[in-house]
Amino acid sequence: MNEQFTYEKAGVNIQNADETKREMARSMDTKDSRVLNRAGAFASLFEANFEGIKNPVLVLKAEEPGSKQLLAFQNNKINNICYDLINHLINDIIVMGAKPEVVLDIILCGKMEKEVVVQIVDAISKACKEQDCSLVGGETSEQPKVLNEGTYMLNASVLGVVDKEKIIDGSKIEAGDVVLALPSNGLHTNGYTLVRKLMEEKPEILNETINGESFIDAILTPHKCYYQTLKGLFAVDELHGLAHITGGGIEGNLNRILPSGTSAKIDLEKLKVLPIFELIKRYGNVPDSDMMRTFNMGVGITLVAKASVVGQIQEHLAKNGCESYVLGEIVSGDQNVLLEGCVNYAIY
Structure with missing residues (x-):
């Protein structure tokens, strides 16, 4: 048959x-x-x-x-x-x-x-x-x-x-506004091709621990969601812009909400870098430029607001379990993100 x-x-x-x-x-x-x-x-x-x-x-x-x-x-x-x-x-x-x-x-x-x-x-x-x-x-x-x-x-x-x-689309952003950083809880969902290559070439990194967690557990921490933290701020008129920091890093995402005639000046010395990023940099001898383009470097969201309401916004964020800090300011420019100073990998 x-x-x-x-x-x-x-x-x-x-x-x-x-x-x-x-x-x-x-x-x-x-x-x-x-x-x-x-x-x-x-x-x-x-x-x-x-x-x-x-x-x-x-x-x-x-x-x-x-x-x-x-x-x-x-x-x-x-x-x-x-x-x-x-x-x-x-x-x-x-x-x-x-x-x-x-x-x-x-x-x-x-x-x-x-x-x-x-x-x-x-x-x-x-x-x-x-x-x-x-x-x-x-x-x-x-x-x-x-x-x-x-x-x-x-x-x-x-x-x-x-x-x-x-709608919050960045169109209200103007020179003099403040840029706040809302911390990430790890790599979120970007940079894993580099990390997997590092694990392949330097398998000893798997023996490392970060704040008591194994390397694998640390890099597989779920991406933090900011909705419950931020939803109470959506009605604040002086909140001018929000950027989700994913692939491309701060520079490649904050620029997406900058209106014509503005730039963002970011002070890298204020950046609170998570220990996992120091470990990746050290094992891979990854250049700072690649670190900044590939990873969020400890910042999950950048929030741009009028200077007069920054204190109010930070108080709201803290009450909702999210500490924040000033990372930079908006200046006149050509929709660029200007990274100034050097990253301090021991700051956080």
Whole structure:
């Protein structure tokens, strides 16, 4: 008899996928009445009703956690990378003053392992709920021989909303404004290709500890989310700009919100560099210029505000568990970030 080919024999078990999706649906349960259908529908229905917002502007972003996810899955830090994905994604929209509303995720894998996929969805859903939004759907795709068995690739997109009159886009930034630094809690989700190369070439770095944590645990700390800290400041008119410090560092992200006729002058001697960055620099003999372009260097968000409200803003941040410090000022210029002084790797 001729050999029979089935989808399962080709590498995809539809029954396993269906069972997995039924378990995923429980994690996605939400009390938000604006979500009008259940998980498993062909698309997600979300009623566009935004309380207290007169002129809603939708804020959209897609994100993936980069090569950090390879290390996370290798070291059984699945929950961590799910929080990385959502926290990075939400940070990218809140810097415009937006409230996150709903998230869609995509899980690509070489083979659908039910327990792993359910854990991923559960962690993503929990990360969303912690930031006042809901995971409402997405796609889980099993792709044998495209991805190796045991390999996962995650990404997600978010829909947020902001009142048109309250958008924070940097357009109000002017000379004399102050630049505040809001500390990061580690590498967040950038620079991991360099770190993985360093681990390959200098494996002894894996024996290091940072503040009592192993090197692996330190670099796989989830990306900090700033929404709960910052949302109470969105109505402050004198808050002129927010920049999420990701790939490109301070220089490559703060410049994205500078209006014409302004530049930002940053005092590197005030930069509070986390110990993990000193370790990476020392083991890799990484030039300062590369460190500043590749990593956040201890700054997760830069906040630009009128000098007269800086004290008020810092007090609010401190009450919400986020210490901040003055890192620089806005001057006249050509939308450049001017880095002055030298980085002190022993300051923090």
